[in-house]
Each structure stands twice: as C-alpha cells, then as structure tokens.
Amino acid sequence: MPNASESPPDFIELARHAFASQGYAPSDAVVKAAAKGLARLHMQATPSGMQEAEACFDEMLKRCAHA
Amino acid sequence: MRELPERMTQLQAHIRAGQVSAQDALMAQVQRGQGLNAKFPCVVDALPLHASGVGPLAGIALAHKDIFQLDDRLPGCGVGLGHAQASVHAAAAIAALQQAGASQWATLVMAPHACGATSQNTHFARCVNPLDKDAVVGGSSSGSAVAVAAGMSYAALGTDTAGSVRIPAATCGLIGLKTTHGAVSTQGCAPLAPSLDSVGILSRHAQDAREIWAALCPHMARAAATRTARCHLWLPEDGVAPEVAQAIRTWAAQLDAQVTPLDMADTFDSLNRHAQRVLLHETARTHHASLCDGSAEPSVQAIGLMGLGLPLAWYQASMQSRAALLQDFVTRYFHDAEFLILPSLAAPVPDWQTVDVGHPSFDRAALFALHRYMGFVNYLGLPALNLPIARDMRGRAVCVQVLARPFAEHRLLDLAEQVPPVFWTH
Numbered sequence A: 001m002p003n004a005s006e007s008p009p010d011f012i013e014l015a016r017h018a019f020a021s022q023g024y025a026p027s028d029a030v031v032k033a034a035a036k037g038l039a040r041l042h043m044q045a046t047p048s049g050m051q052e053a054e055a056c057f058d059e060m061l062k063r064c065a066h067a
Numbered sequence B: 001m002r003e004l005p006e007r008m009t010q011l012q013a014h015i016r017a018g019q020v021s022a023q024d025a026l027m028a029q030v031q032r033g034q035g036l037n038a039k040f041p042c043v044v045d046a047l048p049l050h051a052s053g054v055g056p057l058a059g060i061a062l063a064h065k066d067i068f069q070l071d072d073r074l075p076g077c078g079v080g081l082g083h084a085q086a087s088v089h090a091a092a093a094i095a096a097l098q099q100a101g102a103s104q105w106a107t108l109v110m111a112p113h114a115c116g117a118t119s120q121n122t123h124f125a126r127c128v129n130p131l132d133k134d135a136v137v138g139g140s141s142s143g144s145a146v147a148v149a150a151g152m153s154y155a156a157l158g159t160d161t162a163g164s165v166r167i168p169a170a171t172c173g174l175i176g177l178k179t180t181h182g183a184v185s186t187q188g189c190a191p192l193a194p195s196l197d198s199v200g201i202l203s204r205h206a207q208d209a210r211e212i213w214a215a216l217c218p219h220m221a222r223a224a225a226t227r228t229a230r231c232h233l234w235l236p237e238d239g240v241a242p243e244v245a246q247a248i249r250t251w252a253a254q255l256d257a258q259v260t261p262l263d264m265a266d267t268f269d270s271l272n273r274h275a276q277r278v279l280l281h282e283t284a285r286t287h288h289a290s291l292c293d294g295s296a297e298p299s300v301q302a303i304g305l306m307g308l309g310l311p312l313a314w315y316q317a318s319m320q321s322r323a324a325l326l327q328d329f330v331t332r333y334f335h336d337a338e339f340l341i342l343p344s345l346a347a348p349v350p351d352w353q354t355v356d357v358g359h360p361s362f363d364r365a366a367l368f369a370l371h372r373y374m375g376f377v378n379y380l381g382l383p384a385l386n387l388p389i390a391r392d393m394r395g396r397a398v399c400v401q402v403l404a405r406p407f408a409e410h411r412l413l414d415l416a417e418q419v420p421p422v423f424w425t426h
Helices: A011-021 A028-041 A056-064 B008-016 B022-037 B092-099 B142-150 B166-171 B206-216 B242-254 B265-286 B288-292 B298-308 B312-334 B364-371 B375-380 B409-418
Strands: B043-046 B061-065 B103-108 B155-160 B175-178 B198-203 B231-233 B259-261 B339-343 B384-391 B397-404
Touching (some): A028 B265, B008 B206, B061 B142, B092 B206, B103 B142, B142 B155, B166 B175, B166 B384, B175 B409, B231 B242, B242 B384, B242 B397, B265 B288, B265 B312, B312 B375, B339 B409
Parallel strands (some): B061 B103
Antiparallel strands (some): B155 B198, B175 B384, B384 B397
16 A cells, blocks of 8 residues: 555556456446545555554454443 | 334333233234335235244334345345245344244345445335435335334344444434444344444334344343433534534533534544445455346445455455554543444435435435445444434434444443434333
C-alpha cells in the first residue's frame, strides 16, 4: 500500500491486476467503475503499530467489553 | 383464544399462568400471521408447525428471515423458495430458539442473498411498510421487519452485515438489535461477508427482544438494571438531515442521562473505508463462482464485482488493523460513557420509489442515507440497537442507533425499556 510520501497509485492498473488474480475478465466499464471505487477506498498505509493478527480480534472484543 | 396480547412477554405470562394453552396460543399466532400475509405479503414458505417444546418460549410461534437452515431444509436466501435437503440441521440460532421452546411457522422474504439496503427484490411481491404504504421497507431483513411491524410475529431473526437488521427496523419503527460479532453463532446461516455477519433481532418491544436474546445467549448474564449511565452523542453537522438531527437532540435532552456531544468524523470516514473493503472482498469470495460465470444477481454484482477488483493487500491490511482500531475506538469514544448515540438513518424514511434502483424517481443520495452510518459498526463488531424515538412530519419513524461495548446487549435493551414506545402501545 502507498504511504503519504507516495503519489496516488494507478487505480485502473490496480483494478486490472486484482481482477486478473481472481480469474475474472472484466469489461472496460467494470474496470473503470472498480478504479473509481478504489479511489474512494484508498487510504494511507496503516502504521505498523496498528497492525495485529486477525486472530486477535475476537480476543480484543472480549477485552473491550470491560475497557 | 380470543385476542393475542400486544407483547410476547404478556402471552408468555398467560401461558405460564395456565390462562391459555401453548397449543391454542400457537394456533392463534399462526392464524393471525397467515391472515395478515394477504395484506402484507412477506412469507416465503409456511412451515408445518411442530408441537410446542418446553421452555420460556413454549407457545410462541415466530417467523424468521429465509437465510437460516432449518432441519432438513435449505433457505431460499431471497431468490426463491426454500427446498428440502435431508440431513441438514437447523442453524445454531434457530436451534437455540427451539431449545427455549419456540416454534417457527414461516420463513420471510429478504433482499437477494442479503445484498441490499432496501426490500427491492424481483423474485417476490414488493414489501409494504405497515406504518405507511408509501414508505420504503429497508433491507436486507425486509420480511422480518414487515412481519413484526404488521403483527404477524412478535419477533423475528435477521442478519446484519452492513445494517441489514437496523435499516429495516428503522424504516418500520421497530427495535432492531445487531448483536456483537460472534456472540451468536452464524453456523447454518448463509454467509455474505463472514467477518461482518451478525445475527440480529427485530421486535416491537424491547422486552420481547430481551426474551429472544436470552434464548440465543442464555450464558450472557444480565446485570442488575441501573439508571442510564453517561452517553456520548455524535450528530455529524453535514451528514444528517436537520429534521432528524433536531428530533435526536430533543430526545437526548429528555433522556435521563448525561449526554455529551462529541465529534468522530475523521475516524468514521476511515472506519467506513475499512468496512467497505472487507464487505466487498468477502462478498466477492462468497459469490465468486456466480460472479465469474455471470449468473450473479444484480444486487450481488453491484457489490461483488467491486470486490473482485479490490487488491487483496487492501483487504488484508483492513483485517490486520481491525483489533487495534476497535481498541482505539472504544478508548476514545466510549471513554467514560456507556453508550454512543448516533443517527440510524441520515435522512427521514424515504418513499420506496426514491430508493428503488432503476425507478424514474431513484435518488442515489437517498439510498446512501439509509446505510451511511451502519457498516463501520460491523467492522468494529460492536452491538448496536435501532431505537425509534419520534415520528417525523409524515408520521414515519425517526430512530437513533445506540452503540455499546462488546457483549452489552442487555444494557442496550435496558436503555430501550426506559424509552416510551413511539408506535406500539402496551
């Protein structure tokens, strides 16, 4: 994922690559729509300290019950 | 029996007191439900009524979203009738209600494969909102909302992946409880986005929702009821219609609690994007085959194709950040408060044509207003309650959404019990 110092990625290319990795051959209109969606969902890279294993989520729910 | 009482808890009391037999109570509920289905069509399949079991819900006949497996029956999931399948067992949530003695007399319509914030569905008759025939019925648990609001079932189960219990509840003036992620097993429930999917409850009355919640999670102890604790209130300045914001302010000022405003706009935007990424990717994963061969329902395509075009790394990043973001959210926005109050819908309940995709009156902004404040809650996994608080100028429901810490469903229902009912008399 890009960080704040990087220019915005090429969303068209990102979408094409994602579709290909899923074994799906989209029309140009679908690629454009997906790229538009990616532009909306693009975020700066999450700070490494914010990342935890997915398995921790259920545990965090229990911990936050008493936070 | 001559007439069914307004609340399920009242009927339970009649049965316990021997004033009516469980069997007579069941028959009365089924007859009423079947009669009302002609006016408010929402039943997919009428089920053979099995003899009432033993337990607190003995004598209660319910109807649920057609997304749950039943014994020897697979659900239609909003695209057709259910069908027989030997050796299939009831979903965990259905089994829990059976264990408490409840019966099920019908399955209820839903948006196709639970994709959709409205009841739009070409496979079934259009859902009619019992409060106002011109108002939309939200989705995807649309039949659950219609059945409960019409009085066909005291309560109904739904599922909530991005608002699918809370939105229909908000449009039909009902209690809608989205449970903490994982608190109720989704085993035997057709998935949409498993990381976000939660079983939920729709009812007219908080007391009835509590009975269902207690049956679903009997191990979850209810603390002694206390007066309402501190609440935080978020009313985004440019994100909610003035009429809705004013109704919420008026209601909050009368609440027997200390209500403190806060702003969480920045966090909200970010959380919403994480929620969208997870929804898109997992929907694409669930419906991969039908998306790739072109047979997916239009509403599934609308979400799933976007998911196929989403980089896997984005999804993984959102999943890996989830626990830390939950902790940060609870610390920052609950802090010293027990409840976080925000709008359910960003605008008054619209006419159904306004949010019907393809209709000449379709308004994309009106559709967005239905689900704007929903998805991030599923990403965080928190329990949330839709609570009707007022009527708007057209008599339609104005609702708040109340969030609580994980597994605080009983406290949400405590709060709901303190609020005078807007639509349903006792």
